[in-house]
Amino acid sequence: MQTTASPSLPAAQQTASVRAPGPARPYGRYLYLAINIAILVFLLAPIAIVVVFALNPTPFIQFPPVGVSLRWFEKFFASRDFMHALGFSLEVAVLTTLSATALGASAALALARGNLPGARLIVATMLSPLMLPAILTGLALFQTYVLLDVGRPTWGLVAGHTLVTLPYVVRTTLAVLHNFDLRLEEAAQNLGASPVRTFFEVTLPLIKPGVLAGAIFAFIVSFDQFPVSLFLVSPGNETLPVTLFNYLKFDLDGTIGAASVVSIVLAFVVVIGLDRTVGLRSYVKL
């Protein structure tokens, strides 16, 4: 699919041509499209504006922009604080992705195939960090670490991130497992494969797209995670969103714009990666 085109306009044109309004009542149709395009502008304009401010050279937020420069990107990449935060965020995101994927995928296998009693309740519990306020997860973990006097270690932060990203892996893997043709495994075993060999040569390759989608989700959610990090980071060792937040409290210049563009680009790379590997439709089911 096309990923380079601006999302709103071509979509609108295509709909207009595919679902041509009947001659009898075109106005309702036009109103419908106009409202929807306005909503798309509302959704996407703020992201576009961030890019504009990242490139605008004035030291404060000014509109309309006066020119194009890369000085804020230079400042961002030259800043030790931001670079340290970026590195730490990537480290936490990688560790979180590894643990959430391993735990989430095996939990999904157990839930779909283990004949566990109360599987529905367990699934609901494992998905609950999605709906329970992440700020509570942060607060509760913070209090626990204080009570146990363990300080604010990186593993404590990774555990918190794993908790809030695990639901994504569980959900995407379960989705694949539910659409799975059990006869494929039976066929492998009828042809003489051992259960272990069947697992590695049939089951694992078939659920891989779901696990991968979950892993990519876990990475991006961890990279952008804020409320849990807010409670669990230590001064001088902060993740990028926390550093951005602290910067935003006092300064509103283009550096934030440049930092934002870097994370937006990362998000887009991930979305395109998702679409290339598994297709977007298959897992975006809330």
Added chain:
Amino acid sequence: MNSTAATRPNGLALFILPSALLFALFFFLPIGLMAVMSVLTGNPVVMPKVAFTTRHYVRMIGDPFYLEVIWTTVRIGLVTTLVALAIGYPLAHWMARIKSRTGHALLLMAVLAPMLTGIVVRTFAWMTLLSDKGVVNETLMSLGLISQPLKLMYTETGIVVGLVHIYVPFMVLTLTGVIGRIDERLEQAAENLGASPLRAFLEVTLPLSLPGILAGSLLVFALAISAYVTPILLGGFQIMTLPILIYQQISANFNVGFAAALGIVLLVISLLLVVAYNRALGLVSGQRELQ
């Protein structure tokens, strides 16, 4: 899962254990400790004599300030939910009904792109849009529509606008799934029988999508009342919500017990919402089974 007969757990069931351990140690234990801390006079590890107390809860109920904070949080959540529904529904309807595959994919990208942009980044975007010298005010003033900048930031309206932008994708994705399951021929039948498209929508599609409206609204409400970044930055530290108060109790007042009590209040509200959300989604799947 339904196809396999109910038998005893097999070897694969053991794969649940690592996640179960994670949830036990890093989810249930901390939340349990939070509940305990909310009824203690102090930290039992460093203080030798701690006693049971209800003072944190009494303080919350007795002081109108805290009730006001809870009400502000709920009010912002409600308005955000209503606005998100109003602008999420048309987009979800379009996404569910669009015929072109490319069109659908582009719409999906448009909804997902903001979702995958961090909350801090999106709040920054709204600060540049809504501030006194921001994009909205500068544009309106250069067009001569206003002479004084509108006060958009540091108001509840500003917070709601930011929160709607952040959480409307959740509404759209929930609604799209539900609207997509409604048979389009029902609408066509209504139109063939003489109903206008608007009436067909109001009397056929809208009632059938009610469970989705409920599920999406509960989700957005749950997310909006627990937001921290957007209310604090767009509210300019002037509007107090429950999450802001909780963090303040930890970072400025070091009052862990009171923070825990506030956390338990937020937890109870959220748990009620989760139960209601699951009920609403149950209605959706129940409907599918009937078809």
